[in-house]
């Protein structure tokens with residue numbers, strides 16, 4: 001579980017995050033949603049330690065990350081897997097070498113053990129057959145799956161994904177969402193996903209934190225999204241492609257009736 005307590009982030013005199021408190025639960029896909037510029041990325045960067053909070057605390061299973069020394073934070077990062085926008089793979093390394101890279105850097109395993117572990121993770125994302133290919137020889141969706149395999153290779157307790165579906169078609173996005181949801185359950189990770197994708201909200205939104213202009217406007221699950229009377233949340237969700245499509249189908253059905 002990751003707990004954010006009264007988090008405020010200012011850049012000079014600009015307050016980007018204002019007194020945010022939220023709990024992100026273990027074994028669940030926790031989503032951060034909000035309009036462009038609302039502060040989602042800044043929130044995630046504070047949580048993983050890429051930015052320093054101006055005020056507030058971040059607790060990893062009760063451990064106060066904000067109070068840790070630099071060395072302790074580096075140790076904590078080994079418990080975190082990260083998937084950034086785009087897949088951010090090394091073009092000159094094969095799929096397997098990409099997945100194995102964190103092991104080569106941070107583990108004391110033998111070469112044989114590292115290769116075995118990388119292959120286990122590739123198998124988990126159903127890409128073992130592509131292990132000798134280079135990133136430019138595989139599709140965008142496959143590249144994302146390689147990034148997921150790489151993010152879990154060190155067995156993280158916490159998984160962070162920034163817009164995992166950006167640049168992917170809806171069908172491939174569903175595959176990625178399903179995979180993220182499954183590995184979250186399998187490995188009992190605390191997974192936090194920044195997303196614009198309302199299909200993801202409705203598919204894997206077990207715990208959704210809605211950020212509006214830097215403050216927490218709403219928190220709930222996907223079923224509560226549907227029944228919520230929060231106008232700002234409804235504006236965000238019902239302005240999405242998914243709901244426009246649902247509405248269009250309903251209108252067509254009415255016309256045909």
Ligand SMILES: Nc1ncnc2c1ncn2[C@@H]1O[C@H](COP(=O)(O)OP(=O)(O)OP(=O)(O)O)[C@@H](O)[C@H]1O
Nearest residue numbers: 011014016034035036037038039040041042043196
């Ligand atoms: N280093 C910085 N210095 C000053 N302002 C910043 C800095 N980083 C982000 N901001 C501002 O913080 C606000 C929130 O940005 P953020 O990137 O978190 O939004 P977001 O919700 O992730 O948007 P998007 O969905 O478009 O990625 C924006 O107004 C942005 O300009």
